[in-house]
Amino acid sequence: MGVCVLNRYPALVAVALPPLVYGMFRFTIGILVPKIESQYLINDSIMGLIVSVSVGVVGIGVFASSYAAERFGERKTVLLGLVLFSFPLLGMSIDLGLATFTMLFMLSSLGSGLFIPAVYGLVSLILPKRRGVGAGIVSSSYNLGGLVGPAIIGYLLLYYYWGLSLLLISLAGVVSLVIFVGAFSGSSDEATQGARGQLRQVLRNRNVVVLALASLLADCGFVTYVSWTPSFLFRTFGVSGGLMAVVDLLFGIGVGLGGIGVFVAGFLLDRTGGKRSAVLGGSVSCLATLGLYLSGSLSLLAALLLMLVASFFLNWFWTLVTVMSQLRVSQSQRSAATSLVQSAGFVGACAGPGLAGLLGGATAVPLILTVVAPYVAYVAVIAFLYKN
Numbered sequence: 257m258g259v260c261v262l263n264r265y266p267a268l269v270a271v272a273l274p275p276l277v278y279g280m281f282r283f284t285i286g287i288l289v290p291k292i293e294s295q296y297l298i299n300d301s302i303m304g305l306i307v308s309v310s311v312g313v314v315g316i317g318v319f320a321s322s323y324a325a326e327r328f329g330e331r332k333t334v335l336l337g338l339v340l341f342s343f344p345l346l347g348m349s350i351d352l353g354l355a356t357f358t359m360l361f362m363l364s365s366l367g368s369g370l371f372i373p374a375v376y377g378l379v380s381l382i383l384p385k386r387r388g389v390g391a392g393i394v395s396s397s398y399n400l401g402g403l404v405g406p407a408i409i410g411y412l413l414l415y416y417y418w419g420l421s422l423l424l425i426s427l428a429g430v431v432s433l434v435i436f437v438g439a440f441s442g443s444s445d446e447a448t449q450g451a452r453g454q455l456r457q458v459l460r461n462r463n464v465v466v467l468a469l470a471s472l473l474a475d476c477g478f479v480t481y482v483s484w485t486p487s488f489l490f491r492t493f494g495v496s497g498g499l500m501a502v503v504d505l506l507f508g509i510g511v512g513l514g515g516i517g518v519f520v521a522g523f524l525l526d527r528t529g530g531k532r533s534a535v536l537g538g539s540v541s542c543l544a545t546l547g548l549y550l551s552g553s554l555s556l557l558a559a560l561l562l563m564l565v566a567s568f569f570l571n572w573f574w575t576l577v578t579v580m581s582q583l584r585v586s587q588s589q590r591s592a593a594t595s596l597v598q599s600a601g602f603v604g605a606c607a608g609p610g611l612a613g614l615l616g617g618a619t620a621v622p623l624i625l626t627v628v629a630p631y632v633a634y635v636a637v638i639a640f641l642y643k644n
Contacts, residue, residue, distance in 0.1 A: 263439070267382050268390075270439035271375045272397040273432035274338055278368045279401020281345075281425050283511065284409040291418035296354040306358055308606060310365040311479075315602030317369015322455055322595035325374055330591060331440050333374040338436065340367025342429030349419035349426065369602075373594040376578050380590065387582065388530075391575045392522025399515030399571065403508055454592040463584045463642055464593050467577045468600035470637045474538070474573035476604030476611075477630035480623070481545065481570060483609040485563065487618035488549065493556040506560055510567030521572035522579070530580035531644055537572030538635035544569065546628045549620045573634065574601065580642075604630070 285307060293303050317337070324333040344360035344367070352360075375394055383390035409421040458464050486507050489495060495503055517537075524533040544566035551559040581593040608626050615622035 264382055266435075266439040268379070268393060270432075270436040271334075271379050271382065272393055273435060274334060274341075274371050274375055274429075275394050275398040276401040277425060277428045277432050278341070278372070279398040280405030280408075280428065281341075281364075281368070281401075283402035284405045284421065284425070287406055287409055287413065288418060288421060291413065292357075295351060295418070296357065298354065306361065308610065310361055311602065312606050313362045313365040314369040314372075315599050315606065317366040318373055318602055319369075319595055319599040320366075321370045321373040322592045324370060325377065325591035325595075326454060330374040330377045334371045334378065334436060335433070337367045337369070337371030337374065338429060338433040340364065340370065342367070342426050342433060345422045345426035345429065349422040351419070373591065373598050376594050376598075377582075377591050380579070380582055386526055387579045388522035388525030388575070389519070390522070391525075391579045392519035395518035395522070395571065395575045396515040399511055399518065403512035403515065406508055454589045455596065458585060458589050458592045458596055461584060461593070464581050464596060466637060466641045467581045467584075468597045470534070470634050470642070471573065471577045471597045471601035472604040473630045473634040473637065474577075474604070475601035476608035477541075477545075477627045477634070478570050478573070478608075479605040480608035480612045480626045480630075481566070484612055484618050484623055484627075485548070488620075488623060489556070489559060489563070491618050492552050492620075493559065495556070503560070507563065507567075510564050513564060513568045514571045517568040518571050518575045521575045525576055525579055529644065530576050530583070531638060531642055534573065534576045534580070534638045534642075535635055537569045537576070538631055538638065540569045541566060541572075542628055542631045542635065545631065546624065549623045549628065552620065570631075574598075577601075 289300075289303055289307070293299065321333055321337070324336065328336075341364050344364040347360045348357055348364070376391055379390035379394050380387045405425075408424070412421050412424070486503060489503055490500060521533055521537055524536075544562050548559055548562040548566055551562060577597050578594055581597045582590050585593045608630070612622050612626040615625060
C-alpha cells in the first residue's frame with residue numbers, strides 16, 4: 257500500500273486540505289450572491305437556479321469519481337478534481353460575462369465532486385484501523401472551511417472587489433494541490449485503484465443501498481437546515497440591525513461546532529460501531545431541530561442554544577454513512593461505495609431547500625417537514641433496515 261506508508265502525517269494534511277478549501281467556497285457562495293447579482297444584473301431566481309444546478313453538478317462529479325478512481329486511482333482523481341476546481345475560479349474572479357461565469361462555476365463544481373469521495377478513500381488507506389477518525393478529520397476540515405471562509409471573505413468584501421474573494425480561494429486550491437503532490441510524490445496508485453464495474457456489484461449490496469437512502473434523507477434535512485435556519489430566526493424573532501450580525505456569527509460558530517461533532521462521530525464509530533453512533537446523532541438532531549422550530553414561544557436565546565446543539569450533531573451522518581459503506585465492501589469496491597452514498601446525499605441536498613421554499617420557506621411547519629421529518633426517516637432507516 258504505497259499511499260499509506262510514505263509519511264502518515266503529511267498525507268493526512270494533504271487529504272484534509274481539499275475539503276477545507278471546498279468548504280470555504282461552498283459556505284461563502286451565499287455571501288457573494290448579492291455582489292454577483294449586481295455585477296451581472298440578474299435577480300434572485302436566476303442566481304438561485306445557478307447555485308442549485310451547481311450543487312447538482314457536484315453530485316455528478318461525486319458519482320463520476322467512482323469511475324475515475326477505478327481507472328486512474330484515487331490519488332490521480334484528487335489531482336484532477338483539484339485542477340478542475342481551482343483554475344476555473346481564476347476566471348470567475350474576472351468579469352468575463354454571465355455565460356462564461358456560469359460555465360466556469362459548473363466546471364469548478366464538477367472538480368470538487370471528483371475529489372470529495374476520493375479523499376475519503378485515501379484517508380481510509382492512511383488510517384486503515386481508525387477509519388472513523390480518518391473520515392472525521394476530512395469532514396471536520398470541510399466544516400472548518402465553512403467557519404473561516406465566510407469570516408475572511410466577509411472582511412474582503414468590505415474593502416475590495418468581490419472577485420478577489422474567488423481569487424483567494426483559487427490560490428488556496430492551488431496551494432493544496434502543491435502540498436498534495438508533495439505528500440504523495442513517489443507513491444503508487446496501485447493500492448487506490450479498483451477493478452472495473454464495481455458500482456454494479458455495490459448496487460447489489462443491500463446495506464450499501466440502505467446507507468445511500470439514509471444519506472439522501474439526512475442530506476436533504478441538513479442542507480435545508482443550513483439554507484433556511486438563519487432566515488427562520490430572523491423572521492420568527494424579528495431580528496434586525498446589529499443583532500442579525502450576532503445571529504450570523506453564532507450560526508457560523510455552529511458550523512465550527514459541527515466540525516468537532518463529525519470528528520466525535522468518527523471516534524464513536526471506531527469505539528461503538530456505526531449503527532449506534534448514527535442512531536444517537538440522528539435522534540439528537542431530530543429533538544434539537546424540532547425544539548428549535550417550535551421555539552417561537554420561547555426566547556431568542558433558547559432558540560440559539562438549540563441551534564448550537566443541532567449544529568453539533570446534524571452533520572454526523574456524512575462521516576458515518578461514508579465509513580459504514582466502506583466497511584461493508586471489499587477494498588476494490590471502496591470508491592464505488594463511497595461515491596454511491598455521497599452522490600445520493602447530493603440528490604437530497606438538491607431537493608430539500610427548494611421543497612422547503614415551495615412549502616412556505618422560513619416558517620416552522622415547512623422546516624419541520626423538510627428538516628425534522630427527513631432525520632426521523634434517516635434514524636428509522638438505520639435502526640430497522642441496516643443490518644450489522
